[in-house]
Amino acid sequence: MQPFRFDLCELPGETEGLRQEIRAFLAEELKQIPKVTRAQTWSGSDPEFSRKMGAKGWIGMTWPKQYGGHERSFFERYVMLEEMLAAGAPVGAHWIGDRQSGPLLLRFGTEEQRQKILPRVAKGECYFCIGMSEPDSGSDLAATRTRAEKVDGGYRVNGTKLWTSGAHTAHYMIALFRTDFAAEAKHSGLTQFLVDLKNTDGIAIRPIKDLAGNAHFNEVVFEDAFVPDNMLVGTEGGGWGQVTAELAFERSGPERYLSSFILMVEMIRELEKRSGEEGAREIGRLVAHLVTLRQMSLSVAGMLEKGENPALEASVVKDLGAIFEQDMPVRAHELLGIAPGIGTGNEYEDVLGYLTQTVPSFSLRGGTREILRGIIARGLGLR
DSSP, X not given: OXXXXXXXXXXXXTHHHHHHHHHHHHHHHTTTSOHHHHTTGGGOBOHHHHHHHHHHTOSSTTSOGGGTOOOOOHHHHHHHHHHHHHHTOXXXXXXXXXXXXXXXXXXXXXXXXXXXXXXXXXXXXXXXXXEOOOTTOTTOGGGOOOEEEEETTEEEEEEEEOSOTTTTTOSEEEEEEEOOOOTTOTTTTEEEEEEXXXXXXXXXXXXXXXXXXXXXXXXXXXXXXXXXXXXEESOTTOHHHHHHHHHHHHHSSTHHHHTTHHHHHHHHHHHTTSOOSHHHHHHHHHHHHHHHHHHHHHHHHHHHHTTOOOHHHHHHHHHHHHHHHHHHHHHXXXXXXXOOOSSOSOHHHHHHHHHXXXXXXXXXXXXXXXXXXXXXXXXXXXX
């Protein structure tokens, strides 16, 4: 039996019309957006742009219509994501809700939660963040220590979540808390909750600046915060299985190989001004890697279309994608001999400067390299 599967998967021909529609939309919407801003793509937040996407039916594309979705295929959604990321569209506001929190609620949420929240997400009006990582625990979700203790009508929460992307603008957090504190309940004592960040007392959201000076990440501190019973997601004690299923959505999409795509486009433009074969060889190598990663990611999309859980394959895509993207600024600098810059007015230097400072986080978000390789090793029967 093969440990993981990457079946060849082609996009259906009917997706081409959608691709052309999206390209025309982006050509108009992004024509005044600088390249260095586009380089932020799925971490760049623009609520107005998200609402326009919602009006087009490009958020919640695969969801049931009764929850504001459009019942389109995972392949159509994949085409939409490719075009948005390749163009550098600012999709960060709705990104997490569309990618994983919405699907999680569809699978494990209550009917009340779905009816109340999902139509607003699909309209581009409601945003999510993920409360997984904690101080001193890295990507070891089983080390979660934030406590949700049962009280009358709900749970009292105390603890801290770290590296929480978009918490400062999100309406809700899907959070993993510990509800059983016995030593033997490391995995079985975890539960997911839907936390209203705008209307819950006892929550402090503190920005964490990255090397580029942006504050996408946050520390979120809970001090006797009250979460009602009707905000529990799934079953008490079922959080470990739910969160690992959720990570398949997070680790396998085109954002795992297109986050540095704007830089590759700018590299090609710079190389067009020069002669020599070295640049063509390097671009050929990068494109070959890109196409391979795309095929692997498409294969995962095909599994999701069939209702399968490709958690192992998604980990492989995420690990290889981070290597590819983190290598891009290094190759760009070596190949062209142009130093990265910030605010120079030169598009190539600015894009290179932004990504040089940002790519170290690419092997942290969605699980560190060590955690991913541990998952892959277990899939290979090596541990």
